[in-house]
Amino acid sequence: MGILNLTPDSFSDGGKFNDEKSALEHTEKLVKDGAEIIDIGPQSTRPNAEFLSSQEEIKRIGSIIFQIKKEFPEALISLDTFYSETVKFGFNEGIDIINDISGGQYDEKMFETAAETKLPYILMHVNPSYETMHDKIKFADITLEVNRYFSKKNSELLEKGVKDIILDPGFGFGKSVDDQMKMITETEHLGFGRFPLLIGISRKSFIYKPLGKSALDIKEETQKLHMKVLEQGAKILRVHDVAETAVTISEFLQKNKKC
Template identity: 65%
Template sequence: MNAINRTPNHSSFSMNCRGKLTDLSTPLIMGILNLTPDSFSDGGKFNSEKNALLQVEKMISDGAAIIDIGAQSTRPNAEFLSAESEISRLGSLISKIKKQFPETLISLDTFYAEVVQFGCKEGIDIVNDISGGNFDKKMFETVGKKALPYILMHVNPTYQSMHQKLIDSDIILNLNEYFSEKILELEAFAINDFILDPGFGFGKTVEQQHQLLNEIEFINFGKNPLLIGISRKSFIYKPLGKKPTEIIEETQKLHLKVLEKGAKILRVHDVAETKKTINIFLNR
């Protein structure tokens, strides 16, 4: 790593969401909406349509520009759902959010191409695939045809191995190799609008995740916008002996660090607190 130019890249980016250009020069907040009964920190709270819509309204009011909707938990030992089960759990919520909050972008958290197709009909703006196209070989083709921005996350190759600590080389070099290969695949399917997600909480040691936080400006050398998702992650709360909901202060300090290193989207549970952090960053 010593040969790398360590000057942070604060380039401005944008993404084309259904013909609407979204500017990323000011960092955006992506609010997490889990429709799952078994999510690690808020499972069951928002898996009714009424509660979900109330939570969306609160997150938008608190400063979220994007709502990330997920119907399947990907925590360790979570229940594995089929595409049909995800679609059933999503129901008509996407279209109802779009109708009620037309200016808010909706990201669909899924690794199924079939669920992306359903989401497109309902009005999604972004595809957030934790599998990097690994769990469904039709994903890249589908996203390319739908011409939606794609969030490319770093993860191990299979669903069964996604939480195993398999990386024994330098974490930054490993991620850069992964992203370089995946970006070529994306471009082959005419996907040119993508955001990179280092995959915090997926198959990485505590030490590797802190190295990522310290060196995120070197992920793909700052050539693409970065999404950072560290909200309520165990590498923060477990070493402190705290619960996922008890690390807001520690998380915001880390959010400020990654904003200073060029992060463009923060994927979070605690929107109001993150909005304050972004304001501090912008007013420095």
């Protein structure tokens, strides 16, 4: 899953792809480098980011979904939003996946809308409100907490009629460095084996801050962690650096082929 931020304020690539021409050029690069899913983000969710309404998100998206579907029909499109109205707009434009960082907690109509569209839904673990999204919480056992959350939310989604669910443990959202490293080492225990697991650790501060590096200087370290989660059953990697990740995935597949 290659990341396409349409935002002026994302933490590592803000303002680079927030016009149609540059967004399409970046999408072309992502696809050529090996991305099978393009994750479109109209709103930054980094700490202290600008808060947008659904209508502002829709205005920012414009015709980019339609254009990507036209130019790159082989690519799936996921839409990164916590608004049901933005999902409805994206559905009409042709998106393939809903990527909701809120787990339906920031818009009470999200689960219902996901069921209506019948699109795959990415369920992420996160704090219960937009205002507390990045508040660090001390968990007694992060893996147990994430699984309890998944269990509750999965039941709600299934009851609403959402059957195609992808689980995202929510790296970078309200978790300590230690808890996030624990999730890396315990990836095989996250989720219940019934739903595919998405891991999004690309350019996350829990990797680069302890090393005294920047978000752009941890490619090698990130790929080592990608290999770890792949070995534990992760199915989707959400990344900025697609070419490097494609090499890691190829190495993983070759290693497992030999096994």
